[in-house]
Structures are given as structure tokens and as C-alpha cells.
Amino acid sequence: MIASLVTDLGPWSWWILAAVLLAAELLAPGVFLIWIGAAALVVGAISLALWGTAVWSWHVQLLLFAVLSVAFALLGRRYYHNNRNSTDEPFLNQREASLIGRTATLEEPITEGRGRIRLDDTWWSVQGEDMPAGTRVRIASAHGRTLTVENIGS
Known part of the structure; x- marks a missing residue:
């Protein structure tokens, strides 16, 4: 069922997955799903250009999605670690x-x-x-x- 849905939707299935992940980030914020959603957006954008080609199989798509998800999560972690803002109320919750x-x-x-x-x-x-x-x-x-x-x- 899922395979036929992905086949029917084509490259838009990645955009739908990205929208679901980004909406889940809004519902349960933790600044983690946003990076996986960004990876789905990138794979969706590439899929729009390469969907009909032989090289763009589901194996390649999933591999690229996994690699981008890990890379974006690591880059996001580094970004937030390096850009911590000092606060004027350091004991707010203490x-x-x-x-x-x-x-x-x-x-x-x-x-x-x-x-x-x-x-x-x-x-x-x-x-x-x-x-x-x-x-x-x-x-x-x-x-x-x-x-x-x-x-x-x-």
C-alpha cells in the first residue's frame, strides 16, 4: 500500500513527508525533526528533477535521505552549540x-x-x-x- 502510494504521488511523496515532519516539530518541539524534515525537502527537490531517470531509484533516494538527515542533524547541533545566547536572567528556572x-x-x-x-x-x-x-x-x-x-x- 505504501509503495503504491509513493509510486502514485511520485516526487511529491518526499514533500508530504517533509510537511508531516515539520508539523510534528511544531507539535512536539525539540529541534530535531526539523533537520529530518529539511533532508526530506532536499530529496523532494532533487526528485522533482530526477524522478524519471534510471539512476534515481528508491534505494538511492533512501540512502540520500539517511545521509542528509544525519548530516543536517549534526550541522544543526553544531550551529546551536556555537550560537548560545547569554541571558540577562541566568537563574530563571533555578x-x-x-x-x-x-x-x-x-x-x-x-x-x-x-x-x-x-x-x-x-x-x-x-x-x-x-x-x-x-x-x-x-x-x-x-x-x-x-x-x-x-x-x-x-
Whole structure:
């Protein structure tokens, strides 16, 4: 069935495959299917010119498609690796890391190494040396949802 469909559609079957792959990239973005879709576009463009020739068999088409897919994926990976943009918000999705260096007042005392502080609108679990409530602390590090604090005085 698929073989007869490809035969009936001729070189346009590559264009349809390219459209399906590019649409799939839009639905599930990951910047991978775009390169395979680009390979299908190139094979489709060559197929428009060479479809009736003896040299343009399905073996050659599939081989060229496979080679171009790998080549485009590697070139795309290199392109994105070399063109990373620096951001003005490096901790956008790392809220805990953005808190390092901030100061706060202990809302609850640290007893047996555990306590809580309030930063902005969030309560945070903290660990550090035992300190009474009301002590000014600086956030030294973050490990998941637990912040390590150090005493900077009252």
C-alpha cells in the first residue's frame, strides 16, 4: 500500500513527508525533526528533477535521505552549540540558586540544624548552626528546597 502510494504521488511523496515532519516539530518541539524534515525537502527537490531517470531509484533516494538527515542533524547541533545566547536572567528556572547571597531574618529558630525563613512570599527550610529567631542570616548555598544559611549578626 505504501509503495503504491509513493509510486502514485511520485516526487511529491518526499514533500508530504517533509510537511508531516515539520508539523510534528511544531507539535512536539525539540529541534530535531526539523533537520529530518529539511533532508526530506532536499530529496523532494532533487526528485522533482530526477524522478524519471534510471539512476534515481528508491534505494538511492533512501540512502540520500539517511545521509542528509544525519548530516543536517549534526550541522544543526553544531550551529546551536556555537550560537548560545547569554541571558540577562541566568537563574530563571533555578529559583534556589538565585537566592544565594541574599539576607533574611529567621522567622523560626534553627534548632538541631533546622529552621525556617520567609523570603518574598515563600517559606524556606534552612539548615545551619543553631540560632534564635530574629537572627540575620545570609544564604550560603541551596540544595533543592533547603537553604544553608550563615549568621551575619542581629
